[in-house]
Amino acid sequence: MVIALRNLSKSYETAEGRLEVLRGIDLDLGAGDNVALTGESGSGKSTLLHLVAGLDRPDAGEIVIRGRDISKLDDRGRAAYRRTEVGLVFQQFNLIPSLDVAANIAFHAKLAGRHDPVWENELVERLGVGTLLTRYPEQLSSGQQQRVAIGRTLAARPGLVLADEPTGNLDEANGDAVLDLMLSLSKGTGSTLLMVTHSQKLADRLDRQLHLRSGKIA
Numbered sequence: 001m002v003i004a005l006r007n008l009s010k011s012y013e014t015a016e017g018r019l020e021v022l023r024g025i026d027l028d029l030g031a032g033d034n035v036a037l038t039g040e041s042g043s044g045k046s047t048l049l050h051l052v053a054g055l056d057r058p059d060a061g062e063i064v065i066r067g068r069d070i071s072k073l074d075d076r077g078r079a080a081y082r083r084t085e086v087g088l089v090f091q092q093f094n095l096i097p098s099l100d101v102a103a104n105i106a107f108h109a110k111l112a113g114r115h116d117p118v119w120e121n122e123l124v125e126r127l128g129v130g131t132l133l134t135r136y137p138e139q140l141s142s143g144q145q146q147r148v149a150i151g152r153t154l155a156a157r158p159g160l161v162l163a164d165e166p167t168g169n170l171d172e173a174n175g176d177a178v179l180d181l182m183l184s185l186s187k188g189t190g191s192t193l194l195m196v197t198h199s200q201k202l203a204d205r206l207d208r209q210l211h212l213r214s215g216k217i218a
């Protein structure tokens with residue numbers, strides 16, 4: 001299994017008291033699985049994605065990624081996990097302002113020790129950002145930034161891609177192209193894709209759909 005979640009729970013302290021967001025999630029995803037995670041606003045989709053990404057820790061339960069419980073790692077261990085094993089496509093693009101598009105796209109691949117100019121060129125081509133390579137993030141529209149951020153993630157060939165509304169800022173044509181790219185990567189390399197989306201149309205294109213309701217997978 002690439003991802004095995006066991007009895008995962010997470011709550012937040014709020015001014016109104018304790019908010020139990022995830023109440024015992026069990027989930028198994030294998031290599032090459034591509035899965036849509038849906039659910040009402042506030043149902044805990046981003047919370048779950050953040051836990052699997054090692055950005056936050058659960059209250060209880062296990063997050064076993066390729067046989068290792070990442071919730072037991074210290075901050076350094078989780079940072080290494082994020083650098084080498086996961087690709088994150090989140091709504092905040094977090095492009096590096098001082099680097100141009102080409103350098104942003106190569107950045108994670110270099111950090112992960114998997115810099116591959118041929119593959120990066122192919123991504124640039126498929127994402128339609130070839131004319132933007134010498135621009136800086138602040139000189140891009142939000143849709144362009146989103147495509148660059150996706151290129152940066154996929155350039156490192158992560159075995160696990162976690163995406164939160166990856167096509168949220170894109171028009172239909174660009175959104176379809178990005179989804180095609182993510183699915184073909186998942187099928188071609190056996191990488192596992194877990195994607196949060198509000199779009200049923202998008203969810204329908206993935207092999208499996210999970211729906212979060214009342215803190216559980218329905």
Ligand SMILES: Nc1ncnc2c1ncn2[C@@H]1O[C@H](COP(=O)(O)OP(=O)(O)OP(=O)(O)O)[C@@H](O)[C@H]1O
Nearest residue numbers: 012013014021039040041042043044045046047048
């Ligand atoms: N750091 C936090 N402190 C307190 N409450 C939080 C925190 N982060 C999230 N929440 C709450 O936890 C619940 C789940 O939030 P989450 O962002 O996971 O939902 P979501 O399903 O991704 O929602 P959306 O579809 O609107 O993005 C929400 O009620 C949210 O207000």
